[in-house]
Amino acid sequence: MGILEVKDVGKRFGGLQALGNVNLDVAENTVHAIIGPNGAGKSTLLNCLVGKLIPDTGSVMFDGQSVLGRTPYQINQMGISRVFQTPEIFGDLNVLENMMIPIFAKRDGAFRLHAIENMMDEKDIVEAAEKMLVDMNMADKRYMHAAAMSRGDKRRLEIGMCLAQEPRLLLLDEPTAGMARADTNNTIDLLKQIKDERDITIAIIEHDMHVVFSLAERITVLAQGTPLVEDTPDNIKGHPKVREAYLGEAA
Amino acid sequence: MFGLNKKDTSLLLIVAALVALAPIILNPFPEGSGMAQFNAGYPDLMQRFVIFGIFAIGFNILFGLTGYLSFGHAAFLGAGSYAGMWMMKLLSINVIPAIVFSVIIAGLISLAIGWISLRRSGIYFSILTLAFAQMAFALAASVLTPITGGETGLQTNLNDPRILPGFLGGGSSVDGNIPKPSLFGIEMTSSFEVPVAGWLWTFNWGYYICGIVMLIAFYIAIRIFRSPFGLMLKAVKSNQQRLNYTGLNTRPYMLACFVISGMYAGLAGGLMAAMDPQVGAERMQWTASGEVVLMTILGGVGTLIGPVLGAGLIKYFENIFSKINDNLLHQWFAFLPDGLEDLMVTIIHPFIGKGWHLTLGLMFMAIVIFLPGGLVEGGQRLRKMFGRKSEERAPKTTPAE
Numbered sequence: 001m002g003i004l005e006v007k008d009v010g011k012r013f014g015g016l017q018a019l020g021n022v023n024l025d026v027a028e029n030t031v032h033a034i035i036g037p038n039g040a041g042k043s044t045l046l047n048c049l050v051g052k053l054i055p056d057t058g059s060v061m062f063d064g065q066s067v068l069g070r071t072p073y074q075i076n077q078m079g080i081s082r083v084f085q086t087p088e089i090f091g092d093l094n095v096l097e098n099m100m101i102p103i104f105a106k107r108d109g110a111f112r113l114h115a116i117e118n119m120m121d122e123k124d125i126v127e128a129a130e131k132m133l134v135d136m137n138m139a140d141k142r143y144m145h146a147a148a149m150s151r152g153d154k155r156r157l158e159i160g161m162c163l164a165q166e167p168r169l170l171l172l173d174e175p176t177a178g179m180a181r182a183d184t185n186n187t188i189d190l191l192k193q194i195k196d197e198r199d200i201t202i203a204i205i206e207h208d209m210h211v212v213f214s215l216a217e218r219i220t221v222l223a224q225g226t227p228l229v230e231d232t233p234d235n236i237k238g239h240p241k242v243r244e245a246y247l248g249e250a251a
Numbered sequence: 252m253f254g255l256n257k258k259d260t261s262l263l264l265i266v267a268a269l270v271a272l273a274p275i276i277l278n279p280f281p282e283g284s285g286m287a288q289f290n291a292g293y294p295d296l297m298q299r300f301v302i303f304g305i306f307a308i309g310f311n312i313l314f315g316l317t318g319y320l321s322f323g324h325a326a327f328l329g330a331g332s333y334a335g336m337w338m339m340k341l342l343s344i345n346v347i348p349a350i351v352f353s354v355i356i357a358g359l360i361s362l363a364i365g366w367i368s369l370r371r372s373g374i375y376f377s378i379l380t381l382a383f384a385q386m387a388f389a390l391a392a393s394v395l396t397p398i399t400g401g402e403t404g405l406q407t408n409l410n411d412p413r414i415l416p417g418f419l420g421g422g423s424s425v426d427g428n429i430p431k432p433s434l435f436g437i438e439m440t441s442s443f444e445v446p447v448a449g450w451l452w453t454f455n456w457g458y459y460i461c462g463i464v465m466l467i468a469f470y471i472a473i474r475i476f477r478s479p480f481g482l483m484l485k486a487v488k489s490n491q492q493r494l495n496y497t498g499l500n501t502r503p504y505m506l507a508c509f510v511i512s513g514m515y516a517g518l519a520g521g522l523m524a525a526m527d528p529q530v531g532a533e534r535m536q537w538t539a540s541g542e543v544v545l546m547t548i549l550g551g552v553g554t555l556i557g558p559v560l561g562a563g564l565i566k567y568f569e570n571i572f573s574k575i576n577d578n579l580l581h582q583w584f585a586f587l588p589d590g591l592e593d594l595m596v597t598i599i600h601p602f603i604g605k606g607w608h609l610t611l612g613l614m615f616m617a618i619v620i621f622l623p624g625g626l627v628e629g630g631q632r633l634r635k636m637f638g639r640k641s642e643e644r645a646p647k648t649t650p651a652e
Contacts, residue, residue, distance in 0.1 A: 050496065076498035088496070090489040093482075101486050102497045104479055110500035113507055116474040118254055119482055165498060 003028040003201050004049070004169060009058035011044055018044040019055065019225045026169070026218075031195055031202045033212045036222035042205045043085075045222070046173055049203075050082050051075045062169065073110060081162035083172045087154035089161065091147030095138060098146050098157060099129035102164045128164065136160035136190075152183030156190060163194065170194075172204040176211050188214050213237070259473050262555060266469055270462040273297055274452050281449030285582075288574060291567055294442055294455035299566045301458070301465040302522045307546040307558030308465075308472050309515020313508055314544070315553035316481060318488035320377045322540050323364065323384030327357040327513040329391060329535030331520025333398065336405045336530050339432055343415035344407065346432050346439065346460070346525035350518065357517020358510050360387075365509035369502060372491070384540055392532040404531030407432070432525045434460060439526050457526045464522060465559075468515060473555055475511070484508050516543075545611075549618055551625030560626045565611065572607040 006024035010017070019041045026032045036042050047053040049060055051072040060067045067075050076082075090098050103125050108114075120126060133139045136156055141149065146157065155175060162170055175191070176184040188211055195202060195215070206212045212219065212233070219236045221228040228241055236242055255263065269276065278292035291297070310324055331353035338349040368379040391399040399405060407430050425431070431438045439457035446452075475481045483504050486494050494501055524530050533539075542565065550561025580599055584592040602610045622628045 071500075072495045073498050073500050076496055082496050084492075084496075088490055088493040090486050090493060092489040093485060097482060097485075100479075101482065101494070101499075104483070105498040110498070111503035113480060113503075115478050115480040115507070115511070116254075116471065117478050117480075118474075119477055119479050120256075121254075122479060125479075161493075161497070 002026045003063055004203065005059075005061040006045070006049070007059045007061070009045070009048055009055045009060060011041075011048060011053060011055045017225055019048070022058070022222070022225070022227055024220055024227065024230075026201060026203050028168075028201055029199055030217045031191075031204065031215050033204045033206055033216035033219045034222060035206060035209075035212055035219060036228075039224075040222040041225040042222055043173065044225075046082075046171060046205055049075075049171060050080060076105075076165070076167075077109070079168035081165055081167035081170050083155075083158055083162055083170065083175055085173045085177050087151070087158045089146050089154055089158050091145075093146055094143050095133065095146055095149075095157060096126075096129055096142040099132055099161060099164060100125050102161045103128045103132075106165045132160050132164045135163075150183070151179055152186055155179070155183070155187055159187075159190065159194070163198070163200075167200065169201045169203065172202065172206075174206055174208075175204065176206070176208055184208065184211065187211075191215055253470065255470075255473060255477070259477065259555075263466070263470060263473065266556065266559070267466055270301065270466060273300070273462070274454050274458070275450075278450055278452060282446075282451045283449070288579075289571055291571060292453065294440075294453055294458050296566065296570050297455070297458045298461050298522075298526045299570070300563045301461045302519050302526070303543075303546065303562035303566055304559040305461075305465050305468045305522070306516055306519035306543050307550065307562040308468055309512045309519070310543045311547050311552065311554075311558040312472060312475060312515065313512035314547055315558075316476070316484035316488060317505060317508055319369075319372065319505065319509075320544065321368075321380040321509070321512070322377045322537065322544070323368075323380030323382075323387075324512070324516045324543050325535050325537065325539035326364070326384035326387040327361050327516035328520040328523075328539065329387065329530070329532070330360045331357040331517030332524040332530040332534055333391070333405065333520075334517070335521035335524035336407070336528065337398075339407050339413075339524070339528060340405075340411040341414065343413055343417075344430050344432055345415070346434050348415075349432070349525050350464070350521040353517045353521025353524070354514045355517075357520065358514040361510045361513025361516075362506070365506050365513070369505050369509060381537060381540070384535060385537060388532055388535040388537070391535055399532060400530075402532065404529055407528040429528060432528050461522050461526065464518065468518065469555075469559070476555060480504070480507070545615060549615060549625055551627030554625070554627040557625050557627040564626070568607055568611050568614075572610060573604060575603040577604075 002025040004026040006022055009019055009022045011019040022045055034042055034045065044053065048055045049067065051067060051070050051074070054068060062078055062080060065078065067078065090101065107125070130139065130142070133142055138153065138156060138160070141153065146154070149157065176187050179187065191202065192215065194200065204215065216233055218230065219233055220230040221236065221242050229236065229239055231239065253260065274292045274297065277297065278290045280286035280290050306328060314320055334356035335349035335353035338352045342348045364380065364383045368376055368383065371379060392402055409425060409428050409430060431440055433439060437456050439460070442453050442455035444451055444453050483499065487501050487505065491501060546561035546565050547558045548561070549564055550559065551557025577596055577600060580596045580603070581592065584595045587595060600606070618625060
């Protein structure tokens with residue numbers, strides 16, 4: 001029994017069957033990668049997990065509870081945090097404020113009107129945010145305008161914001177897309193560190209095989225909306241069906 | 252002080268000093284001099300400065316923090332005015348119940364309108380609020396005539412019931428058939444004049460009551476800007492997507508913000524009714540909603556003091572520029588040869604008197620193009636230009652805005 005169980009999930013957009021009968025079982029405290037060629041339905045699947053899309057068929061269970069029919073913020077409160085393909089941070093705010101928001105959200109739930117309290121009087125929140133910035137190696141950037149940071153730093157901040165909520169499942173959508181090699185390697189190191197230090201399950205969608213094989217313990221290969229194989233990285237590497245679907249004839 | 256940091260405290264104190272001394276500061280030209288018509292230190296106009304300041308501060312809490320552009324805030328202003336007027340008719344000529352009730356009614360109406368309008372964002376939100384405001388205007392002007400007085404509007408009247416004991420209103424005097432609103436006997440229109448050398452300073456009770464209310468409103472706005480609630484609102488403006496995936500439901504935050512903003516508008520409306528006990532439906536028209544947008548943008552969206560400056564500037568133009576006429580221009584350019592004098596007057600004519608909107612429009616364009624941050628950005632640039640040395644000495648701090 002995994003922490004995330006996807007059963008027979010199907011999603012159709014008009015004439016396109018984006019997902020057909022996807023079954024996925026992510027075991028607790030593992031890193032599970034979902035790979036596949038363009039148009040395989042990876043992002044659609046992820047959007048079904050976080051409440052952005054509602055699948056036509058099937059069920060998605062997180063820790064024994066269905067996520068279907070819940071809004072993204074409710075699913076987040078269940079313990080699923082999502083990292084976007086392009087880093088989604090609060091660009092107009094500084095780094096510390098960025099980090100404080102998820103911690104407020106974690107403490108207060110969906111709403112608390114503290115309209116005339118002073119933000120900086122919330123010592124616990126500020127401390128927790130500072131601590132997470134130290135963990136993320138960004139303490140020196142705490143007053144920096146978030147939009148002014150490099151792509152890699154934005155990614156680091158976004159991952160930190162997700163971790164600040166102490167999620168049980170971290171979903172990453174191509175976390176290194178469009179990154180320079182150095183930033184990619186930094187991100188890999190960061191994710192490895194997170195995996196080692198925290199009780200957290202990570203599900204990662206990725207194009208970059210280097211990233212996938214450095215991190216994943218299990219890999220599911222999607223092709224044309226259906227899972228082709230699910231296995232360990234070593235077995236996937238040599239799997240003929242995978243080579244054919246994913247790497248193409250040339251490989 | 253008051254739970255504010257040093258910078259905000261000094262800002263609040265400066266504004267308080269400006270409000271207190273406005274009757275003196277706004278009258279820089281001696282009585283009877285040629286420039287006296289540019290004096291803005293008379294009660295009517297000063298009241299309008301602070302009342303519209305409150306309106307713009309409230310609007311900026313919504314627009315400046317969350318980026319949601321409401322085009323219907325005049326509806327809350329008007330609703331506040333009507334509510335305040337009815338309190339002065341039914342309860343007492345004392346302004347306190349009027350002001351309190353105007354805030355409550357505007358809050359309820361903005362709750363209803365916000366509940367529906369906030370289902371959409373961006374331009375659709377703006378259009379929805381505009382539609383509601385126009386609906387409110389149309390209702391006030393026609394169907395709701397028994398409540399609003401239709402096109403004639405509403406006034407206090409000697410025959411109104413006023414069930415609360417009369418002493419609350421004091422021995423308020425009567426202007427024709429219209430009792431004057433008062434605060435425990437102090438009439439809003441009463442003032443005392445202090446002639447100093449050539450100057451005449453008018454200290455008006457109504458103005459100071461509005462001024463104190465504005466300072467309270469300004470203080471609350473600062474607290475909201477610096478609060479966790481304010482942080483969430485800024486986060487809505489910055490990246491709503493991220494906020495949704497951060498376990499926060501943005502709707503209650505937006506709705507609370509919208510209602511607070513509506514209550515500010517209602518407060519302004521209530522004060523307007525209290526200062527001048529007559530109200531007509533035109534107060535709800537869309538041009539009034541547009542005006543507060545202009546005020547906020549002129550002054551500086553999302554800044555604390557900007558909306559107040561913008562409100563002051565627009566009201567000054569409306570009341571002072573519009574009073575310049577051709578005769579005055581001829582006087583000013585009398586030193587020129589006749590032909591040239593006529594030419595100058597002809598050139599300037601479209602920009603003055605009833606043409607003040609043209610001047611305002613040009614100024615608005617110039618500010619949006621060259622100073623997107625409004626007057627506040629202009630001030631910051633000036634300070635940078637002249638104060639570079641002092642800045643170098645000061646340790647680098649984080650910008651608050």
